[in-house]
Amino acid sequence: MLDNLYPESIDASxxxxxxxxxxxxxxxxxxxxxxxxxxYEYASGRNPGxxxxxxxxxxxxxIISFEIIxxxxxxxxxxxQTSLAEEKTREFQSILTEIxxxxxxxxxxxxxxxxxxxxxxxxxxxxxxxxxxxxxxxGIMSETRSIVSQSHSLKQEMDDTISxxxxxxxxxxxxxxxxxxxxxxxxxxxxxFEESVTGALELAREAQSPLSVIIADIDHFKLVNDTxxxxxxxxxxxxxxxxxxxxxxxxxxxxxxxxxxxILVLPDTxxxxxxxxxxxxxxxxxxMRWINKNTGRPIGAITISLGTAQYQPGExxxxxxxxxxxxxxxxxxxxxxxxxxxxxIETA
Numbered sequence: 001m002l003d004n005l006y007p008e009s010i011d012a013s014x015x016x017x018x019x020x021x022x023x024x025x026x027x028x029x030x031x032x033x034x035x036x037x038x039x040y041e042y043a044s045g046r047n048p049g050x051x052x053x054x055x056x057x058x059x060x061x062x063i064i065s066f067e068i069i070x071x072x073x074x075x076x077x078x079x080x081q082t083s084l085a086e087e088k089t090r091e092f093q094s095i096l097t098e099i100x101x102x103x104x105x106x107x108x109x110x111x112x113x114x115x116x117x118x119x120x121x122x123x124x125x126x127x128x129x130x131x132x133x134x135x136x137x138x139g140i141m142s143e144t145r146s147i148v149s150q151s152h153s154l155k156q157e158m159d160d161t162i163s164x165x166x167x168x169x170x171x172x173x174x175x176x177x178x179x180x181x182x183x184x185x186x187x188x189x190x191x192x193f194e195e196s197v198t199g200a201l202e203l204a205r206e207a208q209s210p211l212s213v214i215i216a217d218i219d220h221f222k223l224v225n226d227t228x229x230x231x232x233x234x235x236x237x238x239x240x241x242x243x244x245x246x247x248x249x250x251x252x253x254x255x256x257x258x259x260x261x262x263i264l265v266l267p268d269t270x271x272x273x274x275x276x277x278x279x280x281x282x283x284x285x286x287x288m289r290w291i292n293k294n295t296g297r298p299i300g301a302i303t304i305s306l307g308t309a310q311y312q313p314g315e316x317x318x319x320x321x322x323x324x325x326x327x328x329x330x331x332x333x334x335x336x337x338x339x340x341x342x343x344x345i346e347t348a
Contacts, residue, residue, distance in 0.1 A: 019043035021230070027064045031230050032259055033184060035066070038073045050076040182256040184234060185241035193255035193263065197317060200253060200267050204311055211311040212274035213324040214264040216240070216281065219303045219336040221260040228292055228299055236302055240285060247281050263321070271310040271341055278306040278339040286337065303337035310342070 020039035021031075029035045041047045042054055050072060057064055180192025188196060204211040218224070218236060225233040237260065244254040244262060253265040266274055282304055290299035307328030311320050323342050331340040 016040050016043040029064070029066055029069060031225060031233075033182075034073045035069055037077055037183065038069050041077055047076055182241075185238055185256050187241050187244065187262070188253065188255035190255070190258065193253065193257065193265075196253045196255075197265050200251065200265050201311065201317055201320075204267060205313070208313070209268050210270040212266045212269045212271055212308060213311070213320055214266070214274055214278045214281075214306055214308050215257065215321070215324045215328045216244075216262045216264075216278070216304045216306045217328055217332070218260040219305055219332075224299075224302065232290075232292065232299065236290075239288070240304065243281055243284050247277060247284075263324075271308060271343065274308045274310070275339055275341050278308055282306060282337070282339055305331040305336045306339040307331055308339065308341045 017036075017040065020036060020043050023039045023042065024031060024035050038050070041050055045051060053072060053076070054064070057068070062068075180188055180195065182189040182192075200211065203209075218240065221233065221236070224236060237256075240262060241254075241256065244264060248254050248264060248266075251267045253263075255263050257263040264274075264277075266277070269277075286301055286303050288302065290302060291297070292299055305328060307324045307326065307330065309320060309323035309327060327340045327342050327345055330345050331338050334340070
């Protein structure tokens with residue numbers, strides 16, 4: 001589905017990216033995914049409403065702040081997936097209307113043919129003429145063939161319609177998934193995370209089973225961007241996302257929580273298990289050696305800090321995430337490149 005939304009070639013997308021970065025720098029905006037996406041759409045020209053809005057702002061000499069960019073993003077980009085879903089829903093309704101029309105029309109045609117057969121049958125009972133019997137028989141055979149033909153025609157029409165519905169269902173699923181997916185990393189975005197974590201917490205409450213959360217944040221990420229460029233920064237984000245996918249399975253939830261922050265929700269996992277997993281991810285990233293392909297120079301180790309917490313019966317989703325975030329903050333405060341659990345804070 002994303003291929004349909006962003007069909008550009010490598011050269012074209014690279015050009016759009018350069019234009020987007022130029023606009024971000026010109027307006028002194030933060031280099032984050034929301035600004036990227038908004039100015040990328042602007043550069044591509046695929047979003048007339050967005051382009052007109054920005055043109056009006058610039059003509060009025062309005063300072064385009066991040067708050068304005070965020071509003072534009074929500075209005076013209078984030079809601080685009082919702083519009084696509086609504087469009088597909090309207091297509092679906094149209095197909096259902098067409099099905100009803102096929103059934104009604106074919107039903108009338110077949111009913112008329114059946115009435116003619118009944119008329120022939122009545123005539124057959126009222127004659128003794130061989131020629132008349134032969135004529136009536138031909139008529140019955142002709143109407144029977146028509147009924148069979150129309151039944152086959154209806155079947156073909158229904159088969160075609162069912163194929164349309166199957167294709168539409170796949171498109172709708174693609175739209176739904178795209179709306180919940182972070183474009184850069186392929187992980188769930190904030191919206192997708194919110195939907196998924198609600199169900200996971202409900203299952204944990206019902207089954208009274210453990211559930212833990214890990215929040216990970218890339219250390220000194222702004223320095224990585226400032227020193228080596230945002231393309232390197234994007235590669236770091238994508239690599240961390242890849243590690244998260246490799247270290248999670250089954251019912252686990254992995255999402256980009258915002259900027260350089262990621263979150264894992266681990267059903268059926270106590271705090272100790274979450275700590276072990278967090279350390280595996282941290283050490284895997286730390287062991288990697290990064291090279292700037294443009295200069296050939298080593299970048300050095302990229303590290304992350306992580307905070308973990310285990311769900312407590314009756315607490316809200318917000319409270320659970322807050323406790324994991326507090327552990328992450330403690331990890332940052334005490335030196336970075338480490339995993340801290342909520343219990344470590346209590347004993348500190």
